[in-house]
Amino acid sequence: MRRAGRVVHLPRGECEERLVRHHGRRAGERRRGPRGDRPRHRQLLGEVLTGEEGFRMSRQQSPVSVVILGGGYAGVIAANRLRGSLTPDEATRVRVTIVNPTDRFVHRIRLHEFAAGGEDVAFAFPSMVGAGVRLVIGTARRIDADARRVVVETAVGPVVVPYDRLVYAVGSSSAVGRVPGAAEHALPIGGLDGAARVRDVFAAPTPPARVNVVGGGPTGIEVSSELAEAHPATRIVLLSSGPVGAALRPAAQRRIVRGLRRLGVEIVDHARVASVTPDGASLENGRFVGADATVWAAEFDVPTLARDSGLAVDERGRLLVDETLAALDDPAIVGAGDAVRPPDSVAAHLPMGARVALPMGLAAAERILAELRGRAPEPLSIGLLGPSISLGRRDGYIQPARPDDSPLPFAFTGRLGAAIKSWVCRMTINDPRAELSRPGAYRVRRGPAPRAVAAREDARV
Numbered sequence: 284m285r286r287a288g289r290v291v292h293l294p295r296g297e298c299e300e301r302l303v304r305h306h307g308r309r310a311g312e313r314r315r316g317p318r319g320d321r322p323r324h325r326q327l328l329g330e331v332l333t334g335e336e337g338f339r340m341s342r343q344q345s346p347v348s349v350v351i352l353g354g355g356y357a358g359v360i361a362a363n364r365l366r367g368s369l370t371p372d373e374a375t376r377v378r379v380t381i382v383n384p385t386d387r388f389v390h391r392i393r394l395h396e397f398a399a400g401g402e403d404v405a406f407a408f409p410s411m412v413g414a415g416v417r418l419v420i421g422t423a424r425r426i427d428a429d430a431r432r433v434v435v436e437t438a439v440g441p442v443v444v445p446y447d448r449l450v451y452a453v454g455s456s457s458a459v460g461r462v463p464g465a466a467e468h469a470l471p472i473g474g475l476d477g478a479a480r481v482r483d484v485f486a487a488p489t490p491p492a493r494v495n496v497v498g499g500g501p502t503g504i505e506v507s508s509e510l511a512e513a514h515p516a517t518r519i520v521l522l523s524s525g526p527v528g529a530a531l532r533p534a535a536q537r538r539i540v541r542g543l544r545r546l547g548v549e550i551v552d553h554a555r556v557a558s559v560t561p562d563g564a565s566l567e568n569g570r571f572v573g574a575d576a577t578v579w580a581a582e583f584d585v586p587t588l589a590r591d592s593g594l595a596v597d598e599r600g601r602l603l604v605d606e607t608l609a610a611l612d613d614p615a616i617v618g619a620g621d622a623v624r625p626p627d628s629v630a631a632h633l634p635m636g637a638r639v640a641l642p643m644g645l646a647a648a649e650r651i652l653a654e655l656r657g658r659a660p661e662p663l664s665i666g667l668l669g670p671s672i673s674l675g676r677r678d679g680y681i682q683p684a685r686p687d688d689s690p691l692p693f694a695f696t697g698r699l700g701a702a703i704k705s706w707v708c709r710m711t712i713n714d715p716r717a718e719l720s721r722p723g724a725y726r727v728r729r730g731p732a733p734r735a736v737a738a739r740e741d742a743r744v
């Protein structure tokens with residue numbers, strides 16, 4: 284029933300049948316049919332829930348719709364903390380919906396392992412989100428903040444999803460658009476499709492003799508070391524515009540370079556890629572580095588959804604939010620994860636990364652819970668533990684840090700480093716799951732005191 288060219292306001296019953304997976308309805312929860320839902324649908328779109336008064340459950344008992352755009356780390360942990368924290372009474376009135384382009388959660392921080400031939404890193408949503416969290420499979424195309432609704436592109440055409448509170452958690456992807464030829468010829472490691480293409484290249488009857496990996500940050504380091512270890516017959520060349528691991532302290536850079544070389548990775552550093560062709564990469568210094576395939580692990584871009592919707596964004600298109608994660612334009616929109624930029628006073632030390640997306644997702648859920656219960660939302664406070672970088676399966680570099688992410692003068696390396704990194708990866712997926720049954724299980728280290736300093740621009744890449 285695709286109706287091309289116009290937006291369809293699907294009756295909620297039809298929405299449930301075709302688009303929405305309602306995971307594990309609780310005993311006693313009735314599946315709503317088209318007739319039973321109509322008055323509620325009208326209520327959601329009408330005057331009752333359009334203002335702050337309408338949102339506060341302490342003031343009135345109407346249903347409340349919390350819609351989460353993006354089922355990544357931030358979105359999933361926000362959904363589970365929110366749903367898991369509701370009292371039985373609140374749970375009957377608060378509906379939590381995730382909008383995500385696919386019905387699978389992608390464990391992005393292990394995509395390099397998958398690309399190198401490792402186990403699957405995409406899990407069906409029922410294994411990630413709990414009872415009562417609904418999933419709309421589709422891509423949000425436009426947020427209408429005035430009308431509090433989102434237009435979602437789905438398999439049956441555009442659908443309007445109304446909300447009372449919106450969590451903007453649409454994440455990031457590889458930035459292949461900035462260098463000529465990269466979009467056409469490079470394989471972006473930042474998403475499942477790109478990682479699957481890298482995997483296919485190595486699984487071909489004639490595996491590649493040479494592969495370039497572009498990006499000398501943690502992601503490029505992890506990708507090149509993983510590929511080199513899993514495919515020793517292929518020559519892996521890491522291309523870095525500056526020193527490898529530029530955001531890390533010099534001792535860390537030296538140790539990581541030793542680890543990469545031990546795995547056979549060739550390093551071409553201090554040379555920016557100017558263009559990519561099917562047979563390699565041209566550098567700005569005039570050198571050409573030939574390769575059968577080029578993997579892109581340099582820089583992340585964020586979706587243009589906030590910008591396209593007329594919301595205030597920074598120069599990279601990240602939604603601008605206040606110290607409590609509310610969008611500057613509209614407090615009914617709460618942001619979390621890579622696609623969001625909180626003010627430097629609370630977030631100057633926060634890079635893009637899953638280790639930030641998870642606590643931000645929790646903070647977004649806590650903000651909404653506070654509002655539901657008539658409390659003032661707290662300012663963001665995230666203390667970090669330091670970056671952890673794998674160097675294949677048997678080596679790693681774990682940099683313990685102060686809450687502001689400044690490094691302590693020691694590190695865990697070798698097999699211990701690899702074991703800690705594996706544990707971090709397991710916890711990055713177990714923590715969001717645990718939130719549903721044990722809300723509060725995920726403890727966030729307190730952040731540094733709020734201050735006004737220059738923003739940190741080095742993304743995780």
Ligand SMILES: Cc1cc2nc3c(=O)[nH]c(=O)nc-3n(C[C@H](O)[C@H](O)[C@H](O)COP(=O)(O)OP(=O)(O)OC[C@H]3O[C@@H](n4cnc5c(N)ncnc54)[C@H](O)[C@@H]3O)c2cc1C
Nearest residue numbers: 353355356357391392423453454455620621636637638640
């Ligand atoms: C190979 C690799 C290794 C990494 N390793 C680490 C690491 O060790 N530590 C670390 O901290 N970080 C790491 N990262 C970075 C980390 O994966 C990201 O920072 C993290 O995924 C951001 O989480 P998020 O929840 O903001 O977004 P994401 O995990 O990107 O999730 C966003 C979700 O929103 C969906 N979405 C996008 N647009 C829309 C839309 N319009 N409508 C609806 N849904 C939408 C996406 O499909 C996705 O499901 C790594 C990244 C890569 C690629």
